[in-house]
Amino acid sequence: MKPLDPLTIERVARLIVDIDGPFERRGYQLTQLLQRAAWPKPEEYDGSPRIPWLTDVLTSSDDPTAVARLLCRICDPLEYDDGLASADLIRQELNTQLAAEHLAVTYVSGRPVLGELGADGHTAVFTVPDDLEARIRPLVSSEDFLQQLMERVTESQICEHHGAYGLAIIGIGSFTEALLLDILTYRDPTLQQGIAPAGGKPVAPERASFALLLDTARARGWIQMDAHDFMAIVREYRNFVHLRKQRERGVVPDRDTVGMCWGPVLAVLNDLETSR
Structure with a gap:
């Protein structure tokens, strides 16, 4: 996966934090999420505003693979008490943000996988990832x-x-x-x-x-x-x-x-x- 545009990263951070929303994550939960996504050396939340903090964390990474893992993790049914019901809502919103990057997360037998959008602009196409x-x-x-x-x-x-x-x-x-x-x-x-x-x-x-x-x-x-x-x-x-x-x-x-x-x-x- 190529590096995401900074505006896309900011929108993804807003989705992950989800201030006042049903899936809001507190600071410590952001750190835990990064750990579960195998983020390289996940930083401890420092108490600053969450969206700018997470945006900085994502922007400072030179590892697109880590970002791809995080995108999949926030759509993972394992992340939510009701499993796929909530995970798929997040996936649909995330895919709206990723459309401009010609990317989409889809489920392969229940597991989230990031793929490139096909010619129809809707279907994810799986092939050998560049990385x-x-x-x-x-x-x-x-x-x-x-x-x-x-x-x-x-x-x-x-x-x-x-x-x-x-x-x-x-x-x-x-x-x-x-x-x-x-x-x-x-x-x-x-x-x-x-x-x-x-x-x-x-x-x-x-x-x-x-x-x-x-x-x-x-x-x-x-x-x-x-x-x-x-x-x-x-x-x-x-x-x-x-x-x-x-x-x-x-x-x-x-x-x-x-x-x-x-x-x-x-x-x-x-x-x-x-x-x-």
């Missing part, structure tokens, strides 16, 4: 592995641009599976000795299935249940590496299929970022 490398760098175990992941992403993009949509979605699944395995064993080195399914015996990490990696990330609270569930389609479409699997499903992948796969991947990435 993907910077986003996953703090999550993975090494720079060498990061570059291998990005090479797989580049290969998927090449396939998509040349109409090889089936190979593109296989590449997206391969990227996500490898990312999950590295993050799991990096965050919890004991998993290098084996990853156990519920009620089962541990298997070597390199033999762990995509489904087991997702289950393990969910069990540790590193991804939310809805993001976990919606990844099933990405996991299944990755199996189109076996042509019979694609024929059994009767799927003919196209550009929309590729975008449909990037959506849940970005939802999982959001959860991994905020849970680190």
Whole structure:
């Protein structure tokens, strides 16, 4: 995501603070919100007027990824006692402010994801984010592995641009599976000795299935249940590496299929970022 215009940032700050509104946040709640959104070194509220304070915090950041996480977080059902009912009201208002930036937050199986507005000006389009490398760098175990992941992403993009949509979605699944395995064993080195399914015996990490990696990330609270569930389609479409699997499903992948796969991947990435 490119940096937001200063006026957009101010409008977002007003929405977040919501003075005298139903979703008003006190100073300490602003600090807590920044912490939940994994804001880099979140500042303690200093007692000054809240909207200018938050505007300054957002403006002073040189990390558009952090801003994107915050935009998603204020639309997250987890933030509100009644869940999606209130979160979606905030999302609709936020999208009004983001329209001039050609951005929109939408829900992918209940998880908020930021995307670019399509040609119709209403539908969010999901693709490889420009800042993907910077986003996953703090999550993975090494720079060498990061570059291998990005090479797989580049290969998927090449396939998509040349109409090889089936190979593109296989590449997206391969990227996500490898990312999950590295993050799991990096965050919890004991998993290098084996990853156990519920009620089962541990298997070597390199033999762990995509489904087991997702289950393990969910069990540790590193991804939310809805993001976990919606990844099933990405996991299944990755199996189109076996042509019979694609024929059994009767799927003919196209550009929309590729975008449909990037959506849940970005939802999982959001959860991994905020849970680190």
